[in-house]
């Protein structure tokens with residue numbers, strides 16, 4: 355195989371990381387006839403089942419994730435979403451048919467819920483991004499799939515379809531308050547943990563091997579023959595030879611591959627969870643048959659960037675904040691500072707000179723303020739019903755400077771690819787992104803706009819969307835911000851790391 359040629363279908367391929375990038379790559383490699391595909395992950399996913407509550411702290415290990423088609427003027431992602439949503443429906447059908455049910459799941463489970471996604475705004479007029487979403491979808495032949503709360507004809511369509519509660523999920527109009535937003539009726543949510551389990555089961559069924567575990571599945575280093583990467587060594591000392599190695603380690607990737615400096619960085623989002631009691635009137639009101647997934651003021655910097663979901667089958671009601679992207683810069687063995695994921699499940703450990711962090715159970719105070727301020731205004735029933743925050747989570751994204759993914763061969767390292775840089779919006783592509791990654795591995799259809807956007811790159815003349823690598827002194831570093839120890843809808847408590 356040369357630097358750009360496809361690997362032989364019989365040669366070994368090792369994927370490091372079983373988040374959505376790794377899972378989808380494995381699935382599509384097997385579908386395309388590759389016969390020796392191994393996926394390594396340090397997480398014991400057969401036990402934790404992609405559940406954060408059971409100790410899985412990858413971005414993909416979650417209760418639910420937003421699925422949406424609308425992407426403003428970024429039609430390359432809109433097209434990718436249309437392809438993904440068709441596949442999400444197929445996955446539901448396959449699951450229901452019962453021929454491929456992962457252990458512990460049943461034919462009653464779904465991996466996608468088409469409850470729509472509404473993008474809300476504090477302004478009284480539709481922001482330019484929302485208008486671009488309507489326009490982009492109409493131009494692609496999806497007229498009247500995007501319903502604006504401010505356009506009477508759209509409200510009528512919503513009423514005819516019985517979508518009134520989805521158009522005003524926080525009952526703002528009933529309270530005499532303005533309600534500005536666009537409901538993407540093609541969207542909804544992925545049931546994230548179950549979707550990952552389904553993808554894993556599908557890939558296994560097609561012959562992919564999975565090696566999980568802190569020792570057996572954790573990549574310690576890449577193995578080289580001159581400048582060619584010929585596989586990886588895991589912590590148990592075993593070498594896994596590969597003709598092609600794919601690093602898909604989410605927020606851990608930039609630390610494992612320092613060449614990503616300036617292109618990718620791990621940043622944290624802040625998530626709170628409520629447990630809605632079954633006897634509460636909110637149980638029905640926040641159910642997916644009445645309540646959409648939602649986003650609020652996504653382009654309003656630190657004061658906005660909220661999103662959320664209906665309660666799930668167990669009553670978990672999740673609300674997230676992305677307005678400030680926190681970092682955890684730690685000095686590395688080579689002297690550089692790189693942001694490193696740290697969660698309540700992190701082991702305090704030393705790997706050579708590299709401290710991989712400590713546990714983090716507290717929560718950014720500013721995120722707490724924005725979240726509680728929003729909920730007290732938009733969903734006061736939570737306080738009225740005395741339903742308080744049950745759990746907080748700091749969840750690690752892999753941001754690129756321009757919010758596009760990175761799927762490419764690593765320059766000057768033959769036999770090595772990366773599939774990462776999800777930048778907060780890749781989960782929805784679990785069913786199909788691997789097909790694109792395998793195309794890139796094979797060097798085919800390389801002129802597509804998305805594929806070009808995902809190339810290895812460095813910051814050019816344009817202003818970056820995300821400022822990366824502020825370092826230990828940076829204003830978003832967890833070391834430099836106030837944290838609350840016990841998050842509550844009423845809490846004023848704060849603490850410093």
Ligand SMILES: Cc1cc2nc3c(=O)[nH]c(=O)nc-3n(C[C@H](O)[C@H](O)[C@H](O)COP(=O)(O)OP(=O)(O)OC[C@H]3O[C@@H](n4cnc5c(N)ncnc54)[C@H](O)[C@@H]3O)c2cc1C
Nearest residue numbers: 371373374375396413414420573603604749776780781782
């Ligand atoms: C809070 C939050 C909310 C989000 N919401 C949405 C949303 O609503 N919609 C959407 O589309 N996207 C969303 N995203 C983005 C989406 O979740 C991510 O883009 C996607 O899950 C990233 O997948 P990944 O495979 O890159 O990384 P991960 O899911 O983090 O997986 C990386 C894997 O690599 C493993 N690993 C790391 N180091 C090693 C090693 N040395 N050896 C072996 N294994 C290793 C980890 O254990 C992990 O399993 C959200 C992300 C976050 C953090």
